[in-house]
Amino acid sequence: MDTIIGIDLGTTNCTVTAIDEDGKTLVVKNNQNEFLTPSAVYFCKNKNEFIVGKKAKEKSNIDPENLVLYVKREMGKDKDKVRFNPITEKYNPYNFWGKTFSPQDISAIILKQLKHDAEKELGKEIDKAVITCPAYFGDNEKNATKLAGQMAGFDVLEIIPEPTAAALSYCSISKKERETILVFDLGGGTFDVTILKIQNGENGREVETVATDGNHKLGGIDWDSSIIDYMIDRFEMRYPDADIDFGPKKDKEITYGKLRIEVEKAKVALFKEGIESVPITIEYGGQKHTENLSRSLYAEKTQKWTDQCRIYCNNILSEQGLTWDNIDTVLMIGNMSNCTTIRDSLKKWSGKEINFGLINPKTCVSEGAAIKGYLLEGGDKVKVLGENIKPDYATFEQTKEEIEKADELQNNSQREVVTFNCQKIKSGVIPLSIGIKVINNKTGQDVIYKFFKKNSSYPISFTHAFPPNRDGDENLTIDVYEGEGETPETCKLLGSAIVQLDGKLTRQDKLDITLSKDNDGILQIEAKNQKTNVFMKAEIKRENSLSESEVKKAIEEFEEFSLG
Known part of the structure; x- marks a missing residue:
């Protein structure tokens, strides 16, 4: 069996997990020697040259006009109908080098970088992958995700919902015979709440997705934007003559780009135990303002988004005739699962102990995707790290010490063998x-x-x-x-x-x-x-869909691109 990779193609970050012919899983590092790759693409001055990941994201400080972030929110849309601005009522297509790129084009660039990094890290060519998507993605979004994978050069074995992938990862450590789990998946740009049932069957672990709900335009970006708006308001209260939104476009974009990075850093700091407040600084037009952001203020300014998550949780339980008492385990995954205010709120709504840390919220999705790929190719016994020795390679900082510790654990720790019944893995609804x-x-x-x-x-x-x-x-x-x-x-x-x-x-x-x-x-x-009695095949013409010949042409065109 070939080495297969599972890819969590996130709104803000991506992770990759490989699984070899023996069923051994390994979270793969990128070209920055880190486990998280920001979903950022920078279009260089030279045509067909890109920078992907951390170095691309840093360009928001100096050249935000040629940087693309959060493209996952636009998946499945026509290339001319993306990034709608409700104020101007206009779209803002991805136009670079005299060409309009579709969301799947840009996602393919990210996936190509992930493929390149995985091949370099593993020392072998990787052709097969399972790619994840939000459970609430519809037909067009899933089709666009699969096309992006094909354009990046993958044989896409399956598009699997993120909560199902997380459940497969959880199956590898759960010791319960049978349980009903609720996966609370709050990422950088999307939110899903999914109910699944897992159990021990005669031929191995079984997973069944029961129901899903959510919003693929609700995520950490919205929490960040609320704090950004607050900081802009505070700055303009102090400097009434500074009207950032109506100033020079480039100055505005650079100010917002720098501020978004400041807000992200502050948010990460507030997630840590013992940190009660963090200073945030905004600069514009030679003027500067610093404001202390406390945990309580952060919770207050973002409460409307947290409330939306609660509504989706209540809706899915009600539709299924369930209450929180029927849920055995709550799993939090996604970038925002580290947010203490959200964890506290979820604990309050549900009355449950939140099993944060049972699985790694940032890497469990790519691990589950790799497991599904292995099962699709005929494997059944997966060798995973045990519950007590899972490395903490999903921390925001990803320090050298943490990376080295993760490498040591992954390469030298004893593995547990978990048997899955591929026929009883019902991926999604x-x-x-x-x-x-x-x-x-x-x-x-x-x-x-x-x-x-x-x-x-x-x-x-x-x-x-x-x-x-x-x-x-x-x-x-x-x-x-x-x-x-x-x-x-x-x-x-x-x-x-x-x-x-x-x-x-x-x-x-x-x-x-x-x-x-x-x-x-x-x-x-x-x-x-x-x-x-004659059958007639009918091809569905979707927004921005490609024929087989067009996919082949797109793959050939991508061979001309170079990654930074």
């Missing part, structure tokens, strides 16, 4: 109902016929028979929608598929329309003419 637009013959109105309901497990397939719209039609357009509404106006259009007909069908004939979700949670569609 559909976050939103999916259906097609049809006409209600009684009212003449367009309605959505639901094929899959929210929280249905995939892979899944369903067929329903419909007549053509008109006698003698030569093609049929099938519009596919996602959402809980009953009409097209209340749902999101995923894409359209064209089915070629023979022009001989009448309204008395029937077409079997089949929708299916594969192991990646990506939608497929086909139709069958009942009269001739």
Whole structure:
């Protein structure tokens, strides 16, 4: 079996875990000798040259216009419809070197860097990967994530939801025969809450995803932005003539870039025990202001975001007819899981002891993804580090001492063997109902016929028979929608598929329309003419989707790019 890697493609940071032919896991370091790679891409002055990661992020101090952050929030969108500004009501596409890059293009650049670093660290070529995504990602976002992996040169074995990956990592240390877990996944840019069941089966550990909810535009960025807004307000109160938002664009962007780094550092410091307040400094137009940010002030200014997390938790429990008493274990993962104010709030809502530290909140997702890849390739016995010797390689500082300690533990510690039943690993559920637009013959109105309901497990397939719209039609357009509404106006259009007909069908004939979700949670569609029993494959044209030939061309174009 080839070495496989699991990739946590995060909004703010990425991690990579390798698993070798013997099932041994290893968290992989990047070219900075660190375990966390910031999801940052800097477009250099020379065409086709990029800097990815920590050095790219540092460019926010000097050249923020050529830096891309948080691209994961835009995944699945058309390249011309990204970074919408609600104030100006305009989009801000990723335009560099006279070309417009799509979110999947930029994600592919990040993935290519991760691939390059893993190959250098492991001393071998890596072709196969499992890539994670938020559980609440819909069809377009998952499809874009898979395309990004292919463009980076990977054979993408599967796109797996982050909470499922975390559950696989947790399975390797949990000693309970059966338990219901709630994964509270608050990352830099996305939030998911997922309920899963894990148990010991006859042939190994089993995982079943029960339900998921969340918001792929809620994350640590929002907490940071609230503190940034507070600091801007305090600065302008002290210097009333300094109107940062209406000053020179470059000065504004540099000020915000520096301030965001200051706020991130302050947030990290406040996560540590014994630290009650941290100074933050903002500079603009030759003037400076320093403000002390206390834990209580941080909690107050970000309370609205924490409350949103509580609402999603309550909603998913209510929809499943559950209470917190039905949850055996709460796992916190993601960048913001270190935030003490959020941990305290979650403990208060749930009445549960929060199992922070049972699994590493920053690396468990890539570890679980690597495990899933190993299982997909026919493995079943995984060799992992035991609960008491997991290295703390997810700290924000990642000091030299911590890196060396992690290396020692990973390379020389005794491993535990955990057996999984690949057939009983149900990766995910559909976050939103999916259906097609049809006409209600009684009212003449367009309605959505639901094929899959929210929280249905995939892979899944369903067929329903419909007549053509008109006698003698030569093609049929099938519009596919996602959402809980009953009409097209209340749902999101995923894409359209064209089915070629023979022009001989009448309204008395029937077409079997089949929708299916594969192991990646990506939608497929086909139709069958009942009269001739002939199947007709229909390709869904999604926003920013690529054909097989276009993917191949994109991979070839990426060979021209060089990484800094």
